Amino acid sequence: MTRWLLWTLAGLLVGLLVHLTTIIAMPRLSGQTGFQRAAAIAPLGRFVALPADRTPLPLPDPAIVTGFCRYDLSEGPAHIHVPLNAGFLSVSFYTAEGLNFYTLTDRAAANGALDMTLFTLAQLAEIRAKQGPDLPGALRLQAPVPTGLILVRALIPEPTQQAEVERALVPATCR
Template sequence: MRRIAFLLIAGLILGGIVHVATILALPATATRNAFARIAAITVPNKVALLPQPVPGETMLPYVDPAFATAVCRFDLARGPLKVRMPITAAYGSLTFYKNDGTAFYAINDRAAGRRLVELDLMTAEQRSALELDEDETAADRLIVQSVAPTGLIVMRALAPEPSALPIVRGALSAAECTQQPAN
């Protein structure tokens, strides 16, 4: 009887370890993650306005239909990026992700405090090589240091009412993700 109880407990523990290991390994082994789906329809360092979500058919997980969404798949190998997103009447945000889906920076339009969210995205090496003019201080520019050379920038803008969605999508389509020359 003790032997059966021991084998049962050992089996449960081993099954639990295998279960946890599988759950933790799954995101790293997924081949059709959001980055892969976006990469199939976008060009690096260009903004692409995503279609409005349809139930069961979304490019990104957890998309709210009240938001217009645009993405920029960035590649900093040839130099930093200048990212610009116009401010809409309700709310807008930019979130920066690594290829594995980990967010490393986010900003909303209220934090930007202007009519345009404008920032520079660069790697640590590009940041250290950056020389600012005498007239320009570090406080004049918003610089985001990327933790990875490639990833996604997700831009979202809220349409407070369904009738405002075309206007918000039009404003978001003016967003830019422009390659800057390497220093």
């Protein structure tokens, strides 16, 4: 009886060790990160819409149109302009490693669009020294690293409005 119990306990410990090792090692062993896959789809500084029926994302929500833009702040700040549509809209900022560092929704919009500028710490300090503190109409964000992704998600209120929501994301800019 004790021999059976020892073998069972040993099997559970080996299974737990293999499971934990796999979970910890998989991100380091994977061939491409999301940032690298995005680089194959779109150039730097340009929004690309990924409709739910034609997206490389796994298990996409059919009621969401996703758009993304890769940015690199080494040449200067990135100015982001996202026009609003009739439904819910969110803008999320990610590092190249996938860390989400800022998110805002359509409720933060002024004049029918979300306008913001993304800076590195040094760039933000320089602009604040020249122009003073932040102004209500100029949203300034600090990125923890110079490269990353900006992800826009727009809700499709009705299935017949999918093309309209996709067209609404076309004028979005990221320069």
